[in-house]
Amino acid sequence: MLLVGIGMMLMASQKVSHEAEEVFDAVLVQATLVVQSMLPDELETDEYEEGKSILYEIEEHFSTTFIQQDSTLPDSNRFFKNTIAIAIQSEAGAPLLTSQPQKQTLPQTKAGFSLQQINNQTWKVFSIFDQERKLWISSSHLQETRLEVIKEVALSILPVLALGTLIICLALFFIVKKGLSPLTKISSNLQTRQSNDLQAIALDEFPVELKATLSSLNNMFVKVSLGVQREQGFTDDAAHQLRTPLAAMLVHLDALPQGDARAALYDSAINMSRLVNQLLQLARLSPKSNGNTSFESVNIDQLCAQVIAQLHPKAQEKQMSLALIGDTSRNIMANKLLLEAVLINILDNAIRYSSPSDNIQMLLEQSAKHCSITVLDHGPGIAVEDREQVWERFFRVDYNDTNGSGLGLAIVREIIYLHDGQCQLSETEDGGVTITIQLPIAKSLH
Amino acid sequence: MKILLIEDDQLLARGITTSLKVRGYQIDSILRGDHGLSAIQDLSADVIILDLNLPYLDGLQVLSQARAKGITTPVLIITARDAIAQRIQGLDLGADDYLVKPFDMDELDARIRALYRRAHGRCSDELRYRELRIITSARQVYLKGELIELGRREYDLLLLLLDSKARVLTRRQLEDSLYEEEPESNALEVHVHNLRKKLGRDLINTVRGVGYFVAA
Numbered sequence: 001m002l003l004v005g006i007g008m009m010l011m012a013s014q015k016v017s018h019e020a021e022e023v024f025d026a027v028l029v030q031a032t033l034v035v036q037s038m039l040p041d042e043l044e045t046d047e048y049e050e051g052k053s054i055l056y057e058i059e060e061h062f063s064t065t066f067i068q069q070d071s072t073l074p075d076s077n078r079f080f081k082n083t084i085a086i087a088i089q090s091e092a093g094a095p096l097l098t099s100q101p102q103k104q105t106l107p108q109t110k111a112g113f114s115l116q117q118i119n120n121q122t123w124k125v126f127s128i129f130d131q132e133r134k135l136w137i138s139s140s141h142l143q144e145t146r147l148e149v150i151k152e153v154a155l156s157i158l159p160v161l162a163l164g165t166l167i168i169c170l171a172l173f174f175i176v177k178k179g180l181s182p183l184t185k186i187s188s189n190l191q192t193r194q195s196n197d198l199q200a201i202a203l204d205e206f207p208v209e210l211k212a213t214l215s216s217l218n219n220m221f222v223k224v225s226l227g228v229q230r231e232q233g234f235t236d237d238a239a240h241q242l243r244t245p246l247a248a249m250l251v252h253l254d255a256l257p258q259g260d261a262r263a264a265l266y267d268s269a270i271n272m273s274r275l276v277n278q279l280l281q282l283a284r285l286s287p288k289s290n291g292n293t294s295f296e297s298v299n300i301d302q303l304c305a306q307v308i309a310q311l312h313p314k315a316q317e318k319q320m321s322l323a324l325i326g327d328t329s330r331n332i333m334a335n336k337l338l339l340e341a342v343l344i345n346i347l348d349n350a351i352r353y354s355s356p357s358d359n360i361q362m363l364l365e366q367s368a369k370h371c372s373i374t375v376l377d378h379g380p381g382i383a384v385e386d387r388e389q390v391w392e393r394f395f396r397v398d399y400n401d402t403n404g405s406g407l408g409l410a411i412v413r414e415i416i417y418l419h420d421g422q423c424q425l426s427e428t429e430d431g432g433v434t435i436t437i438q439l440p441i442a443k444s445l446h
Numbered sequence: 447m448k449i450l451l452i453e454d455d456q457l458l459a460r461g462i463t464t465s466l467k468v469r470g471y472q473i474d475s476i477l478r479g480d481h482g483l484s485a486i487q488d489l490s491a492d493v494i495i496l497d498l499n500l501p502y503l504d505g506l507q508v509l510s511q512a513r514a515k516g517i518t519t520p521v522l523i524i525t526a527r528d529a530i531a532q533r534i535q536g537l538d539l540g541a542d543d544y545l546v547k548p549f550d551m552d553e554l555d556a557r558i559r560a561l562y563r564r565a566h567g568r569c570s571d572e573l574r575y576r577e578l579r580i581i582t583s584a585r586q587v588y589l590k591g592e593l594i595e596l597g598r599r600e601y602d603l604l605l606l607l608l609d610s611k612a613r614v615l616t617r618r619q620l621e622d623s624l625y626e627e628e629p630e631s632n633a634l635e636v637h638v639h640n641l642r643k644k645l646g647r648d649l650i651n652t653v654r655g656v657g658y659f660v661a662a
Contacts, residue, residue, distance in 0.1 A: 243526035244455045247548035251461030254551035255468065273548045280528075302618050305656045309614035312653060316612070324655025337528075362655075 001172065005165030012161055013154040020150045024141060025113065028126040031062040031084055031139040036130055039088075039137075052097060055086050062139075083145070085123070089136040096135065115143060182206050186214070198225035235283035242276045271405075274348075278407040281341045285414050297331040298339060300371055300439075304362055307343040311351060319357040322347075328366040332441050338415045345408040346375045346435050354379030354432065370421075370438050378432040387425050412437070447562055449473045450491035452482035452508065453524070454500050458547075462495070465551045471558075479503030486512045491519055493561050495554075498525040498536070506539055513540040520561040524549070560609070575608055575660070578645065587645075594644050599624055603637050607650060612662035614653050 035058060062084045088097040114125050124146060127138035189201055200218040203211050249269045256262045301324075308322050315322050350360045354377040363374040382390060382397055389395045391413045394406040409425075412435075416423045421439040428434045449471050453459040459475045466473050474489055476482045479500035486494060486508070494512075498505035509521060520542040528546040536544055542564070543557050573580040579588040585601055587594045596604065606615060606623055621629055624637075638650055638658060650658050 240526040243547040244458055247524075247526075248455060248458035248461050250548045251458060251465055251551055254465045255461065269548070302616070305616040305618065308653060308656045309616050309619075312614040312656075312659070313612060322653055322656070324653075326655075 001169045002165075005162075005169060008165065009158055009161045013158060016157055017150045017154045020153050021146075024124075024146055024150075025126070027062055027084070028113075028124070028139045028141060031058060031086060032126055032128055032137050034058055034062075035086055035088070035139070036128065036137050039130070039133065039135070055097065059084050059086055083142065085140050085142075087136075087138050087140075089138070091129075091134045091136070093136070116140075182210050186210070198222075198228070235279055239276050239280040239283065242272075246273055246276065275405045275407070277341075278345075278405055278411055281338070281411050282407070282414075284338065285411070285418060295333045295335055298334040298336050299331050300373070301327045301329065301364060303336065303340060304343060304364060304373065307340060307347060308362060311344065311347050314348070315351050315360065318351065318354075320351060320354065321359050322362070323359070324362050324364065326364040328364050328371040330366065330371070330441065332371060332439055334419055334439065335415075338418070342412050342415050342437065343373070345412050346437075349408055350375055350377040350379070350433065350435075353377070358432075366441070369442075370440055372436055372438040374434060374436045376428045376432060376434040378428055378430060381427055381432050382425065390425060391423075447471050447493070447558075448489070448491045449493050449495060449558065450482075450485055450489055450519075451475045451495045452477075452479070452485070452500065452505070453495070453497040454478065455497070462551075462554070466555075466558075469551075469555055477501075479505065479508050483508045483511055486517055486519070487515065492566070493558050494519050494521045495558075496521050496523050496541070498523060498527065506536065509536070509541060510539045518565075520565045522554075522557055522561055524554075563609070573605075573608065575611075576649075578649075580605070580608075589645055596644065597637070597640070600637050600641050600644075603634075604641055604645075607658060607660045611660055614657050614659040616657040618657075620657065 038054060089095055111127055111129055116123050116125050122143035123140040124143050125138055125140040127136055129136055198221045200221055201214055203214055206214060246269060253262060253266050253269060304324055308324055312322055354360060358378050360377045365372045386397055390409050393410040396406040413423055416437050419439055421437055423437040426434045449466055451459060451462055451473060454477050463473050463475050476485050480502040483503060496505050496509060522543045522545060523536045523541045524545045524547060526547045533544050542561055545554065545557060571581060571583050573582060577590050587596055602624055606620060617634055620634055642650055650660060652658055
């Protein structure tokens with residue numbers, strides 16, 4: 001905007017200089033023509049003195065005086081006198097009549113406009129050749145004065161233009177800003193909302209022009225959220241539908257005679273059960289807009305104890321010991337079923353991937369605003385380069401491992417994020433995996 | 447022990463029937479909700495295993511109508527749904543326990559036994575565990591044939607742990623069962639300490655910070 005303004009100012013002053021130049025040129029032409037028309041048919045030598053006085057008059061008439069007032073210095077008015085000099089020369093260029101006696105050198109005889117050096121000064125000269133009298137008639141301006149005047153004229157318009165440009169720029173800025181404010185509001189609405197919040201934008205506070213766009217946007221929200229709901233409904237239904245045949249499988253396996261085949265089948269069925277449970281947990285991690293995720297006051301200490309008690313038989317099979325160390329002695333706002341799933345997933349991983357007779361610990365700590373649950377094992381651990389990826393869906397540290405689904409930690413992370421908490425994986429001091437989750441004690445309301 | 451199974455999935459029903467028969471139960475299997483309700487009234491089962499998703503009459507309705515008719519037989523719900531709201535609804539309507547599919551037959555067996563014990567008292571008056579012999583009617587505990595004097599809470603605690611062998615009972619669970627009011631913070635530890643002194647160090651195992659269990 002400012003650049004355009006400056007450009008405009010430059011163009012305007014250029015134009016003004018050009019126009020002023022033309023005006024001065026026109027004066028030269030006019031003066032020359034007037035002289036020509038006033039010349040008698042035959043120019044006698046004794047008429048020169050009379051002619052001279054006529055030339056003076058003409059010069060006086062065509063010379064322009066500029067007075068410029070300098071507002072900062074009241075008594076220093078500047079005068080520019082753009083004096084015109086007229087000369088009449090013979091066909092060969094000999095001076096016949098000149099208005100300026102001090103001008104010893106006369107302009108070269110050359111028709112039209114030209115710039116000439118006369119007495120170390122640059123003059124703008126206009127000459128014509130009078131065919132009848134065989135005479136050169138020329139008028140000239142001192143170029144230096146001309147340029148000075150043109151410059152003054154051009155500069156005098158700049159402050160006005162600059163002020164105008166500034167005012168227009170400011171006005172445009174505020175008008176555009178005001179015009180765009182509804183868009184800013186929409187964009188901040190979209191930016192601040194949760195990624196899974198698909199609620200419609202209220203239309204009342206927006207101008208009519210935007211309502212069409214906004215209602216299309218709202219329609220899209222509705223479609224997307226219906227799609228998401230359908231997908232979740234499907235996962236939920238599918239997982240539930242899978243549970244009954246799985247139950248039948250396990251029950252029938254029980255009747256089979258003991259052996260390797262039965263053990264393998266049993267393990268597969270158990271893995272499948274886990275996968276189905278994890279799919280259900282994922283489905284349950286629905287957007288808050290569905291209102292499915294209800295938060296209640298949960299006693300973390302008791303929940304941890306309960307989960308350890310639940311998984312203890314599994315740990316016993318591998319001669320591992322489990323321990324719960326420390327306490328938070330307070331409740332936090334959480335979804336109990338989801339938080340339970342988090343703890344089961346983490347502890348189950350520790351039990352499955354750690355070496356037999358390991359000592360797995362769950363540590364509870366609390367600060368003013370958070371409580372943290374740390375589960376540490378002393379198993380093979382996870383390579384540094386894999387530590388970020390373990391939180392991704394279907395990532396497995398060892399793809400030969402047929403036990404894992406690669407969903408466990410991805411679910412953990414999603415649930416923890418839903419609780420505005422954080423989770424991280426690090427290395428246990430003497431080797432192994434340490435997983436820490438941190439939950440805010442007071443759940444912020446969205 | 448007579449079991450009534452109301453489950454519409456034929457494969458699952460047949461599997462449960464076979465397994466429970468092997469474990470010495472008598473079992474009747476019904477596939478429809480409405481038939482199940484009449485069977486509850488006609489057959490005098492000791493424990494009812496009830497699926498929730500049933501044709502013709504929903505499992506929760508079967509349950510509430512049976513309870514409305516004054517039938518108090520213990521009911522174990524088996525279901526594919528595990529949302530807490532449904533769990534609570536089932537228990538509110540008078541179910542005694544809740545098992546989410548898929549489950550282990552050992553788990554189902556253990557739950558049935560627990561329900562039966564709760565409703566009918568112990569199958570037998572005598573309980574044996576390693577070198578212990580307990581006469582439940584007289585609340586007497588013998589170690590290697592020698593009578594051991596136990597406090598009331600000590601005896602109750604021992605029985606709780608023996609009733610759920612190999613399962614860890616959290617401190618909260620034990621305290622809720624043993625005391626009506628919030629006990630002193632270390633009361634439970636004192637009882638465990640006394641039991642160990644009287645019956646042997648390695649009878650009761652500790653899971654640090656969590657609770658206690660006796661090995662299977």
